[in-house]
Amino acid sequence: MSEVRLQIDGKEVRAEEGATILETARAAGIEIPTLCLHEALEPFGGCRLCVVEVEAGGWSRLVVSCVYTVAEGLVVRTRNKKIDRTRKMLLELLLAHAPDSPPLQELAAEYGADRDRFGQETSFCVHCGLCVRYCAEVKGLHAVGFIDRGIRKEISFLPEIAAKECRDCMECFPLCPTSYLQAAFVLVEAFTSR
Amino acid sequence: MARFGTLQQLTDYRQELVGSRPTDRPCVAICAGAGCLASGAGEVIDAFETELSRQGLDAGIDTRGTGCPGFCERGPVVVIRPQEICYLRVTAEDVPEIVASLGNGQIVERLLYEDPASGARAVHENDIPFYKHQKRTLLRSNNLIDSRSIDDYLAIGGYAALVKALFEMGPEAVLEEVKKSNIRGRGGAGFPAGRKWEGSRNAPGEPKYVLVNADEGDPGAFMDRALLEGNPHSVLEGLMIGGFTIGAAEGYIYVRQEYPLAVKNVLHAIAQAEEYGLLGEDILGSGFDFTIRVHKGAGAFVCGESTALMTALEGRVGEPRPKYVRSNVKGLWGRPTVLNNVETWANVPLIVGRGADWFNGIGTAGSKGTKIFSLVGKIRNTGLVEVPMGMPLREIIEDIGGGVPDGKKFKAVQTGGPSGGCLPAEMLHLEVGFDELADAGSMMGSGGMIVMDEDNCMVDVARYFVEFLTEESCGKCVPCREGLRQMHRILTNICEGRGREGDIETLEELSEVLTEASLCGLGQSAANPFLSTLRYFRAEYEAHITEKRCPAVSCKELVSYWIDPEKCKACMICLKRCPAQSIEGGKKQIHVIDQSKCDACGVCRDVCPEKFAAVRKFSGEPVPDPLPLAERTLVKGGG
Amino acid sequence: MNTTIADLAGVDRIIAEHGGRADALIQVLLDVQAEISWLPADALARIAERLDVPPALVQHITTFYKAFSLVPKGRHRVHVCMGTACHVRGALRILDTVEELTGLAPGETDPDLKFSLETVNCLGCCALGPVIEIDGKTHGNVSLARTEDVLKSYE
Known part of the structure; x- marks a missing residue:
């Protein structure tokens, strides 16, 4: 693996080819917010909070740093007006679902996001997919999955698998940035133990 | 029929075919495309077969169910060859008269095209304005061949471009020719096809794949369907040439299952090509192996996006991939993959056969060749039109489309589907091309062209597309799923009279995040319908928000219906039809709508006899007070 | 089941x-x-x-994928086209009428399994819009009043 040199927030850094901007920035002590990222899981690219601006060959654009890989001579900015504006809006959209989520509140304070900008949604789930992906990728159980698409997308436990596997595992519970997951499971459990 | 093992065998067979089919052999060509079939073309075909045999003419005259010639508005369309007489809106009852005319060489005047202004009749296809201004390099063949006959395709020179590629040119020369033609993808973004092919050809990794995107999902667009149904071999031939060029031995056609006829015809075409040895191993002795498989799409607009289509092909949920890797380098199963849409592939045999210079001779500097548009909505001549790139919108809409019907005023033309935008009358000078449309805030897209008139509300159109996308988004990334959810809510509020100051600005902020931060093309372009209507029709948004008025008198919640007592003839029709039972009155009692009961469905206006036209609708102004009970008795002959 | x-x-x-x-x-x-x-x-x-x-x-x-149904379908499958061409010609009101007459929302089937109502994005018969398709048969240029007549013709 060869090494590439790039610039993040004005700082010259080196990284292995194939590394993501996010990994490289964090190694250099530059923090980028994330929600759907987990070190044991494949990058998902869903929450988009880790957007950064990249500049190469005279053009610049926003990319998500959890999947965008480094390249020689790349110039990266992790904060500017546009990035902050984007993160603020993303947070406001998420807060409509989970206004009391601690990690979201923390980020909201940082980016000045208004938790009441949009009306409260009925579902708490922010679709980070951590539970679904952890159960599939780490545990190989597939006890929880997505259903539907678009604005109707939800997560859902499969009662027949959950009844067998979940009570002894529950490793996904602490991953959930809202309280939604636990609620969903409790519901299924109540339903299946009837 | 034996399989052709060598080029010579195909050449001999083609000569035999052409020799046995003199060009002056009489033929009745009936459009068997989906639009004409819906208008009764199936019965017309049956009637011709029965009637020709009844009159003893079936031995000398062929009957051919062909692909779509485009003039859906006047379907079923029948063309009599070799004279090229074009009959429109033909019914089974008309058939005996047409067949009789074939015998005595006469023309059935009443079925010819009639110019709406002059009343003059046009005998031949090319005399009809709808066709006269077109340049039909792709659609022309549709009406010449039976969509289900490989012999018909061979007889008009089909698979000659494949032969040329395999035996005369070789892959490098084909690639050069396609690059030189400057053809840009007809599916949406307009990426140069030659560069895409070159990337795949040079990319490491085996096997490679070529794919046809026939997941035509833009509502109001059916160009690809017409090509795939009408001339499936042209798409197969293009795909084979593509496979040969980049070094792929497998091709897939991703076609939406909502197009059953296209699926059927393309499967039939593949089976025929296999039987003839044009697909399979060592094609015509050239050493080139190629197979094609069909994958039916199960109903997801997002699968038109290239990486989502590939994940769907792999049997998974059609979510786009988050990684920044070009699919022509790492595509299907992680291998180099060229994905082009139906119309792009159908152009390939023409480019290879006639040469890049011919192709470059059509179009503008940035957009070469022709483009098929589906011209629909509030337009006199609905149908598929193929025009050279660079034709002004006005010419397409007025000269070919015949303009807006019913004396209404043109308001906007929407191009590019849910990723595109609405262009107003001031922009009709615009020459159609990828860059021209994008600069104007719309998009070429796959070629939908929906004409709207003064009765269409532009805020409602934006709401319509956003609603479509909230349902069609895969739901994976936050900007698209949540951003569209909020945009839809705000636009609905505006349409329903609950718009607030600041809504436009919030919509603009949401648009920026969608455009900049979405994972795939669906989200990145999802704000275009809103942004383009705001750019050209801002006043309509403001009227809804500040005056609670819909200038087009279209948004149901902002519209009131009222029966003009001067015009009402107390005919009881609306009174009986009103689903809310909100109409008071009776025989000889002028009808009055009880505004508190009316839910503005519009049935009364729809059923009121045209000669009375007593029902009016308002927006943003008070409804006149109802006539006092005592004055409601209708006076005969009076006002 | x-x-x-x-x-x-x-x-x-x-x-x-x-x-x-x-x-x-x-x-x-x-x-x-x-x-x-x-x-x-x-x-x-x-x-x-x-x-x-x-x-x-x-x-x-x-x-x-919207082609799939996890519930049984009625004897008559009613598809109301919501394509853009049909939309600008009043498809929404046609849908309202069909919903009212059948008592169904899109995606639903009545308990007697008579009708299943679905919306579709484009049937490609834009020249005939607004269009409803019942059991594969296309009914074009439907007005609000004709919609009622068409639906009543199915048993």
Whole structure:
């Protein structure tokens, strides 16, 4: 693996080819917010909070740093007006679902996001997919999955698998940035133990 | 029929075919495309077969169910060859008269095209304005061949471009020719096809794949369907040439299952090509192996996006991939993959056969060749039109489309589907091309062209597309799923009279995040319908928000219906039809709508006899007070 | 509720036709549905098992793609076209009328299994818009009043 040199927030850094901007920035002590990222899981690219601006060959654009890989001579900015504006809006959209989520509140304070900008949604789930992906990728159980698409997308436990596997595992519970997951499971459990 | 093992065998067979089919052999060509079939073309075909045999003419005259010639508005369309007489809106009852005319060489005047202004009749296809201004390099063949006959395709020179590629040119020369033609993808973004092919050809990794995107999902667009149904071999031939060029031995056609006829015809075409040895191993002795498989799409607009289509092909949920890797380098199963849409592939045999210079001779500097548009909505001549790139919108809409019907005023033309935008009358000078449309805030897209008139509300159109996308988004990334959810809510509020100051600005902020931060093309372009209507029709948004008025008198919640007592003839029709039972009155009692009961469905206006036209609708102004009970008795002959 | 493909043998046959490959999942589901018009739970369980695909993924796929139905369909399938060409010619009001007359929202089937109502994005018959399609037959240029007559003609 060869090494590439790039610039993040004005700082010259080196990284292995194939590394993501996010990994490289964090190694250099530059923090980028994330929600759907987990070190044991494949990058998902869903929450988009880790957007950064990249500049190469005279053009610049926003990319998500959890999947965008480094390249020689790349110039990266992790904060500017546009990035902050984007993160603020993303947070406001998420807060409509989970206004009391601690990690979201923390980020909201940082980016000045208004938790009441949009009306409260009925579902708490922010679709980070951590539970679904952890159960599939780490545990190989597939006890929880997505259903539907678009604005109707939800997560859902499969009662027949959950009844067998979940009570002894529950490793996904602490991953959930809202309280939604636990609620969903409790519901299924109540339903299946009837 | 034996399989052709060598080029010579195909050449001999083609000569035999052409020799046995003199060009002056009489033929009745009936459009068997989906639009004409819906208008009764199936019965017309049956009637011709029965009637020709009844009159003893079936031995000398062929009957051919062909692909779509485009003039859906006047379907079923029948063309009599070799004279090229074009009959429109033909019914089974008309058939005996047409067949009789074939015998005595006469023309059935009443079925010819009639110019709406002059009343003059046009005998031949090319005399009809709808066709006269077109340049039909792709659609022309549709009406010449039976969509289900490989012999018909061979007889008009089909698979000659494949032969040329395999035996005369070789892959490098084909690639050069396609690059030189400057053809840009007809599916949406307009990426140069030659560069895409070159990337795949040079990319490491085996096997490679070529794919046809026939997941035509833009509502109001059916160009690809017409090509795939009408001339499936042209798409197969293009795909084979593509496979040969980049070094792929497998091709897939991703076609939406909502197009059953296209699926059927393309499967039939593949089976025929296999039987003839044009697909399979060592094609015509050239050493080139190629197979094609069909994958039916199960109903997801997002699968038109290239990486989502590939994940769907792999049997998974059609979510786009988050990684920044070009699919022509790492595509299907992680291998180099060229994905082009139906119309792009159908152009390939023409480019290879006639040469890049011919192709470059059509179009503008940035957009070469022709483009098929589906011209629909509030337009006199609905149908598929193929025009050279660079034709002004006005010419397409007025000269070919015949303009807006019913004396209404043109308001906007929407191009590019849910990723595109609405262009107003001031922009009709615009020459159609990828860059021209994008600069104007719309998009070429796959070629939908929906004409709207003064009765269409532009805020409602934006709401319509956003609603479509909230349902069609895969739901994976936050900007698209949540951003569209909020945009839809705000636009609905505006349409329903609950718009607030600041809504436009919030919509603009949401648009920026969608455009900049979405994972795939669906989200990145999802704000275009809103942004383009705001750019050209801002006043309509403001009227809804500040005056609670819909200038087009279209948004149901902002519209009131009222029966003009001067015009009402107390005919009881609306009174009986009103689903809310909100109409008071009776025989000889002028009808009055009880505004508190009316839910503005519009049935009364729809059923009121045209000669009375007593029902009016308002927006943003008070409804006149109802006539006092005592004055409601209708006076005969009076006002 | 059981499938009408006798004892899942039909499901197995379709799986075999596709070589039992996991990547053929969507094609298998489409073919099964083409035969019995919906996807019963026991058929889905069988497909998941035979193709070795987690049931959670089958659940996502059958709800993600709109061609699939997890409930039985009525005798008459009513499709109201909501394509742009139909929309600008008043499709929304046609849909309102159909909903009112059948008492169904899109995606629903009545308890007597008479009608199933669905919206579709484009039937490609834009020249005839607004269009409703019932059991594969296209009814073009429908007015609000004609919609009622058309629906009443189905038993």
